[in-house]
Amino acid sequence: MAQKIDPLDAGAGTPAAAALPTVKDVAELAGVSPMTVSRTLSGGKNVRAEVQERVQAAIATLGYHRNENARSMRPGHTTGLIGVAITNLGNPYYGTFALGVEEVAAEHGRRIILGNTGEEPARERQIISDFVGRQVEGLIVVPTGGSAEHLRAGRLGNIPLVLAARTVQGLDADTVLLDDVLGAYEGTKRVLATGHTRVGFLGNLVSVSTAQRRYEGFVRALAEYGIEPDPALIKRGQQDVAAARLAMQSLLDLDDPPTAVFSANNRNTIGALQAIGSRRGGATTPPTLVGFDDVELADLMGVPIILVSHDPKELGAAAARMLFDRLENPGDTREARLLELPVVVGDLAN
């Protein structure tokens, strides 16, 4: 029962299952005091070898694991948990990102706890709050782009926070981004240089900072060639592959379709490729694509494409490193840092 308010608020507080054995149980079985068990567990200093064996035997028979939660409650101890909130675990991009965080965290003896926000600010709030309640040592968040209130240092109990991939309006926090503007700019210029003048744009949610930044780079490149962005060729707000595909289809259906299209992330690139692929065999040549993010197999599809790529795992690792840098320099009061990782503009394939 409890409060039926919010399933995610439930978290702790649900009916118990089976009582796990405790130090006390082990101690009893081994015929010693809990302290001796504890000492054995933490290296065995000041415990007779013979006694240690008895304790180990008891541990084995009971299947005892020491309760890290209780342990981390003692003064001077921490949970060893890093909270990671990402927007879409189903996107291989973020899976790989999380992997980068996980690997660096493991190097530092920490575990990650993962929450999927699904691009919903409300879920993000709950998840972050839950993480703090679970005493995470640090937070790595790919923000949904909603409000920033719940991410303020004060609200977080001063737990170190690193934003990854995206910024949040009006929030002064450590951040790792890609060089979105430059990547979009360079990629777009690549096609403009080969003579294209009608270049379309496929983008994700405008409220997301990457969408802004990549659009900015796109427009900047056009401007350099004296081209005004044509509203008819600009499709923004596609969050998933299906929407991207439809958007691309509508571009292809224009009387005067673009000869090149910039897509601002991997979801849009895949949708675009699907749209193109579904009308393969038509008389018209497909537009040249410029896609931000890497896409497995995209270069083998026979569609002319330039990828602006980077390794999301590296992004995750960089965010984690920035976090541990804070964690390992507690008293420091350096101001928030911003790191922009370079991207690579690939060659034209096909």
Place this chain on the structure above:
Amino acid sequence: MAQKIDPLDAGAGTPAAAALPTVKDVAELAGVSPMTVSRTLSGGKNVRAEVQERVQAAIATLGYHRNENARSMRPGHTTGLIGVAITNLGNPYYGTFALGVEEVAAEHGRRIILGNTGEEPARERQIISDFVGRQVEGLIVVPTGGSAEHLRAGRLGNIPLVLAARTVQGLDADTVLLDDVLGAYEGTKRVLATGHTRVGFLGNLVSVSTAQRRYEGFVRALAEYGIEPDPALIKRGQQDVAAARLAMQSLLDLDDPPTAVFSANNRNTIGALQAIGSRRGGATTPPTLVGFDDVELADLMGVPIILVSHDPKELGAAAARMLFDRLENPGDTREARLLELPVVVGDLAN
């Protein structure tokens, strides 16, 4: 310092950072007792509205979050955590799998804690042990295929366990699998029915149960057509895309290459597609592929391909449901269950 033995064993037990505010701090600031704060936090029953406001104000100014770890220590409470151990977060397959688990877990008010085993049994052992120490309520594991000792119910303190995607030799646990044998069998038969007689095989680590099962289905289909598996066409043990690509290349380089190739998972399918793509334009027609697992864009590559597909998210969700079924029926002593999810053999594309 502590035991330098294993970085992952560190987990809890590291030097503290900043002292988070506690109920006591809030109580003091609000001029009430900790109990009043606690009551306010859990719905406010039996607390004057006016007092509640004072408490809420104190909570806000201090940035207080209640300590869920301490909370879950009280008798009758649990952590609301489900431990999920997967083999490769970088593979979109497992990212999506984790998403399926996460969604069902969220529905049940639980959070997931994620560990990446990287196919290493040793890491799997550490991760599972850590999970148990953190008092997870349940475990969902994609086993690496190593030994099963550490997964025995006794060792786990009787925490419910569900194996997903793969089985473990000699371990009697709840398991959710795909219908690997039938899928591989049906897929292979599809190409045999169109006249192919030289069918290659690309597989992952033989120690992994899916590799066995899919190979079994493959061989069974061949047998039905009176064909002996030809060792020269069988390449097993490729764990990643790069290795799969090389294996496929060596098949293509044969004097008498296979006219069709079955690939046992998405890593192998992608590697195969890369190998084929890299020699696009050659005189020879590419072999027909039959690939187990879905692969984004694979059907648009112009290579004849049949996919044996399924939704990994559904696999994750099914595993989670099986777990919660156990959690919600504590006393039950039903024996271990095995669920085999159906797969869909797609049509030939291209």
Place this chain on the structure above:
DNA sequence: CTGTTAGCGCTTTCAT
């Protein structure tokens, strides 16, 4: 309506 007491599992400190 509000406060006090006690104890969840663990380990630091102080005996012995």
Place this chain on the structure above:
DNA sequence: ATGAAAGCGCTAACAG
């Protein structure tokens, strides 16, 4: 080398 006491943050159960 071992144990007893105390307290980390929280909240049932019991006063009042």
